[in-house]
Amino acid sequence: MNGNTADNKAGTGTNRIRSESAKLHANTRRVYTQPYDLVVSSLIDQIKNNIVFLRPLSERPQFQRRYVWTNTRASLLVESILLNVPIPPCYLSQNEQFELDVIDGQQRLYSIYRFVENEFALTGLKVLADLNRMRFHQLPAMLQRKISTHTLRLVAITNESHPEIKFDVFERLNSNTSPLNAQELRNCVYRGALNELLKDVVFYEPWLRIVNRKTPNKRMRDEELALRFFAWQLQGVETYRTPQKHWLNDAAHAGQSYSAAKISELRAMWEGAINNSLIWFDPLECFRRWPVQRYRTINRALFDLTMCTAAIVSPDTAKAVRSSFRAEYERLLRNVEFEDLISRAIDHTRRTKRRLQIWKDHVGRVLV
16 A cells, blocks of 8 residues: 555656646747837838848848849839738847848838839839839828838747747748748758858769759758758767657757867768768769669658768778679669668658668678
């Protein structure tokens, strides 16, 4: 009886600890927002003073698509302001330096900026048609003041927000006709040393030969592949989990404050692995299934496996085992189970670890 009572008390205590731990975890993983309403004139001042960052006036936020609104569409937004038609709120992301990146509403804010800066004349107005062909400085003074003092509804996601939750918020806000992918969002949320390295290493000339392009992919797919490589090196297979985007987010978050020495080490690791891979394969064979005439795109699973192996051997070893490595590679591509593991659900945890084990069983004996 006493033993059972003790067990029950211990169990109750354990449950309490777990409950408190869960509450603490929930409290730390929160998003904090605050109203950041500005009149138009104040917004423009903050843009010019590098407080609010807006593409294409700056290189950031780099995940944002280019400005695509026509002058007619921008003119209709100005007309809405003059008619007091409600405009949806825009969202900003605050970083550790208390700078603000526009993450939703770029087209609207830049349209307003362009008009107030006299970069286009109003066109296509239906209700206020008499204002067509007028630039801001040509409007009656009363209407200029009405625009300049119009309050824009802005919401700032503050730097107190948990990065993972901040990432999820960006995904929910991302409702463009060309939705931003995970790496484009990461590029905004996890700015820092590793993020800058990712944008740099994808310009490595041997890498561009492998992807058969003069410049990296505009949607940052090359950067995500580089992040995958660094995540395997830095976090290891033991930490791997799905959804994979969260695992990659962990690596991106940890890399924000890497030292210059650490970044140099990672750059050398990337270049060494790419160079060794090119010892084993021609550029257009690299990280692809065979025959390459049929499989032209890089296979992410083969990229992971090949790069992780290439990162742990010297150039001399890579040259010495080239023939046997290629033979095992070809043998693996004919393996029915392995072919399935690199063809579908490649980010699934159990399948990823099984794929790695098969690779080690075959390629490992080449490197012994």
